[in-house]
Amino acid sequence: xxxxxxxxxxxLVAACATAAVAVRDPERQALxxxxxxTTLAVLFTVLQAPDVALSQxxxxxxxxxxxxxxxxxxxRRRGRKKDKAR
Amino acid sequence: xNRRAALSGxxxxxxxxxxxxxxxxxxxxxxxxxxxxxxxxxxxxxALAAGGARRAVSGR
Amino acid sequence: MNGWTVAATAAxxxxxxxxxxxxxxxxxxxRVVAQNLSTSLACPSLLLLAQGYDRPSYVDxxxxxxxxxxxxxxxxxxxxxxxxxxxxxxxxxxTYAASGFGAVVVLVLCVVGGPDRAMGxxxxxxxxxxxxxxxxxxxLAGGIAGSRHG
Amino acid sequence: MTRRVRLWILAVGxxxxxxxLVAACLELPGFxxxxxxxxDRAVRASLARRTANTIASINFDQRAFDTLxxxxxxxxxxxxxxxxxxxxxxxxxxxxEPAYVALPxxxxxxxxxxxxxxxxxxxxxxxQLSPGGGFQGGVVAATALHLLYxxxxxxxxxxxxxxxxxxxxxxxxxxxxxxTGLAGLIGGAAFLANTLLPYGxxxxxxxxxxxxxxxxxxxxxxxxxxxxxxxxFLDQAVEIEQEGGT
Numbered sequence: 001x002x003x004x005x006x007x008x009x010x011x012l013v014a015a016c017a018t019a020a021v022a023v024r025d026p027e028r029q030a031l032x033x034x035x036x037x038t039t040l041a042v043l044f045t046v047l048q049a050p051d052v053a054l055s056q057x058x059x060x061x062x063x064x065x066x067x068x069x070x071x072x073x074x075x076r077r078r079g080r081k082k083d084k085a086r
Numbered sequence: 087x088n089r090r091a092a093l094s095g096x097x098x099x100x101x102x103x104x105x106x107x108x109x110x111x112x113x114x115x116x117x118x119x120x121x122x123x124x125x126x127x128x129x130x131x132x133a134l135a136a137g138g139a140r141r142a143v144s145g146r
Numbered sequence: 147m148n149g150w151t152v153a154a155t156a157a158x159x160x161x162x163x164x165x166x167x168x169x170x171x172x173x174x175x176x177r178v179v180a181q182n183l184s185t186s187l188a189c190p191s192l193l194l195l196a197q198g199y200d201r202p203s204y205v206d207x208x209x210x211x212x213x214x215x216x217x218x219x220x221x222x223x224x225x226x227x228x229x230x231x232x233x234x235x236x237x238x239x240x241t242y243a244a245s246g247f248g249a250v251v252v253l254v255l256c257v258v259g260g261p262d263r264a265m266g267x268x269x270x271x272x273x274x275x276x277x278x279x280x281x282x283x284x285x286l287a288g289g290i291a292g293s294r295h296g
Numbered sequence: 297m298t299r300r301v302r303l304w305i306l307a308v309g310x311x312x313x314x315x316x317l318v319a320a321c322l323e324l325p326g327f328x329x330x331x332x333x334x335x336d337r338a339v340r341a342s343l344a345r346r347t348a349n350t351i352a353s354i355n356f357d358q359r360a361f362d363t364l365x366x367x368x369x370x371x372x373x374x375x376x377x378x379x380x381x382x383x384x385x386x387x388x389x390x391x392x393e394p395a396y397v398a399l400p401x402x403x404x405x406x407x408x409x410x411x412x413x414x415x416x417x418x419x420x421x422x423x424q425l426s427p428g429g430g431f432q433g434g435v436v437a438a439t440a441l442h443l444l445y446x447x448x449x450x451x452x453x454x455x456x457x458x459x460x461x462x463x464x465x466x467x468x469x470x471x472x473x474x475x476t477g478l479a480g481l482i483g484g485a486a487f488l489a490n491t492l493l494p495y496g497x498x499x500x501x502x503x504x505x506x507x508x509x510x511x512x513x514x515x516x517x518x519x520x521x522x523x524x525x526x527x528x529f530l531d532q533a534v535e536i537e538q539e540g541g542t
Contacts, residue, residue: 003147003328005155012162019170027226031177034218035169035184038211039162042188045195045207050427051351053207054419058435061185061214062221063522066442069225070533081538106414112266113209113418115202115426120501128417135441135456136410142455143406143448203426206419210436213412217439220401220446227395274411281404289398 009043030068037061095137102133150198154191161187161244175235178222178286185215186244186279190251193271197255202264205271212271216278223285234287241283245276346495347504352424356510360488363510364473367517371470374521378463381528386539394449405447412440420515424504430511434518442526450534459527462520469517476509 016036023029037060044053103126110125111117147155165187168180189211196204223230252272256265281289325331342353355363383389397405416437423429444453477488485491488510496503 005147005151005158008155008159008163012158012166015163016166016170019166023170027229028174028177031181031222032169034181034222035166038184038188038215039166041207041211042158042162042191042195045192045204048199050201050204050207051349051429051432054210054428054432055435057207057210057214058432058439061211062218062439062442063435063526065218066221066225066526067529069221070529073225074533077533078538102410106410109270109411109414110418112263112270113415114422115263116499118500124421124501128414128421131417132410132414135413136406138456139406139409139444139452142444142452143402206427209415210419210432213408213415214436214439216404217408217412217443217446220405220443224395224446274408277404278408281401284398285401289401291396 005046009039009046012039013043026068026072030065030072033068034061034065037064095141098140099133099137102136103129106132106136148198150194154194154198157187157191157194157247161247162191173233174226174229175233178219178226178230179235179237179240179283181222182216182219182279182282182286183240183244185211185219186241186248186275189215189271189275190248193251193255193268197258205264205267209267209271209274212275212278215275216282219279219282220285220290223282223290227290230286231288231291235283236287238283241279245279248272248275248279343498345490345504345507346498347507348425348499349423349427349429351427352429352507352511353504355429356424356507356514357490357504360477360490360510363514364477364488367470367473367514370518370521371466374466374525377525377528381532383531383536387536388539389535390537392450392534394451397447397449402447405443409440409443409447412443413437416440416519420512421501421508423511423515424507425499425501430514430516431518434515435522437515438519438522438526441523445530450530453530457523457527459524462523462527466517466520466524469513469515469520472513473510473517476506476513480506 013036016032016039020029020032020036023032037056040060041053041056044050044056106129107125110129114121114125162184165180165184169177169184189208192208192211193205196202196208249272252268252275256268259265259268338354338358339350341358342350345353345357347353347357416433416435416439418433419428419436420430420433423433441457442453444456480489480492481487483489483492488506490505490507493505493509495505501508
């Protein structure tokens with residue numbers, strides 16, 4: 001724990017994860033989640049686990065935001081439809 | 087006309103294959119025979135995808 | 147700790163820390179820029195770490211980040227296009243500065259490593275990172291105009 | 297059960313879990329210590345089978361059965377998504393509108409697509425040598441295809457992505473993993489035992505016995521599964537609409 005690099009990356013992950021919970025709007029949450037994935041990948045690399053870092057990067061940088069935003073878009077479209085029908 | 091289109095398509099895939107093979111040679115650490123065979127196959131997949139993607143975008 | 151890991155620590159604490167703050171607060175236009183910049187700052191840090199730990203195979207995560215980070219920003223540019231059109235992000239100098247940082251790190255690592263296969267990989271990573279970030283920021287600033295059903 | 301009783305049960309359960317976690321934490325070895333009993337044994341076993349990346353040896357040799365379970369989870373969840381997000385009788389397909397994409401962005405997408413695909417295949421093929429493996433590479437390769445949606449429009453992606461083919465590929469790859477496991481059983485040892493193939497030369501593509509084969513099967517399974525998963529999500533978000541809405 002005496003390595004400042006580990007302390008810095010742990011703090012980054014903690015700050016970003018807290019922000020991901022605190023942000024309420026799903027679209028902005030997806031943005032925070034993408035950055036959280038990057039910081040987590042750096043943390044895993046610092047802890048000498050490049051395999052896990054690669055998994056995190058592969059899933060977190062493009063796939064998770066895409067799935068989240070597509071779901072948001074579907075829900076919004078349905079909401080708009082219902083408003084129009086009313 | 088059709089033959090010319092086929093020829094240009096084949097040339098496109100060939101050019102992409104060469105470029106991707108060069109990229110594979112940069113990525114690997116030691117060129118062995120098996121590495122080259124796997125790389126050639128992977129580059130072919132990539133080249134076919136590149137040609138298909140270009141056609142899918144322009145052919146509307 | 148050696149010089150490389152100290153440089154990585156500084157880039158992470160200063161650069162990535164600032165992007166975490168930027169993505170967690172403020173209007174949407176600031177958040178998408180911060181997300182794009184987080185890639186262009188974290189990827190050079192990963193390269194510096196690979197050099198600092200003397201593990202050439204640690205370059206692979208940096209390569210994947212340089213490829214997929216801008217793709218992630220394109221996802222936001224594409225699916226948040228309607229919101230971004232109303233309030234387009236404009237931070238060209240920040241983007242140039244971050245891309246320049248990535249280019250400088252890649253060039254320094256190339257000079258230190260000498261001409262071999264690893265240098266080619268570094269150059270590919272650098273080209274993908276810088277090109278991807280510039281294109282992604284272009285896409286955010288009106289490069290993609292969305293439709294509701296597209 | 298009233299709300300009050302429920303809260304009490306939750307409080308008791310949470311307190312018990314917290315107590316157990318604290319007790320376990322106090323017995324943990326220090327952070328960054330030098331004693332790694334499991335790691336030392338895993339590295340020894342992986343070097344004995346000439347697998348350079350110990351993580352690949354753990355995933356596809358020492359604990360190949362765990363990976364089979366993980367693969368089944370992914371397979372089942374994609375199956376569930378396909379069933380849940382299918383087009384129901386009161387829904388119709390609307391033609392997706394093409395988006396305007398600036399020329400540099402489109403060119404970038406068309407250039408990076410094959411590059412990312414090749415990188416994904418590289419990560420899969422070198423799973424037993426360097427960081428990476430079937431899962432990571434498969435996700436990268438599948439993400440690469442969707443650059444066509446981001447850089448052009450959904451119609452262009454649909455032209456080079458026959459979903460049925462990817463569903464077949466998903467099932468084939470999953471069964472390839474099973475068949476490799478059964479071959480170990482028939483070959484005289486145990487299910488998924490890595491005793492059939494020669495271990496090869498250390499740090500080459502063919503080293504590690506069945507590890508590269510299982511790795512490739514996982515890579516194909518994950519790539520196809522992600523493509524099918526995203527296809528369902530994209531269909532719902534872009535094409536499928538409720539009948540009678542407008």
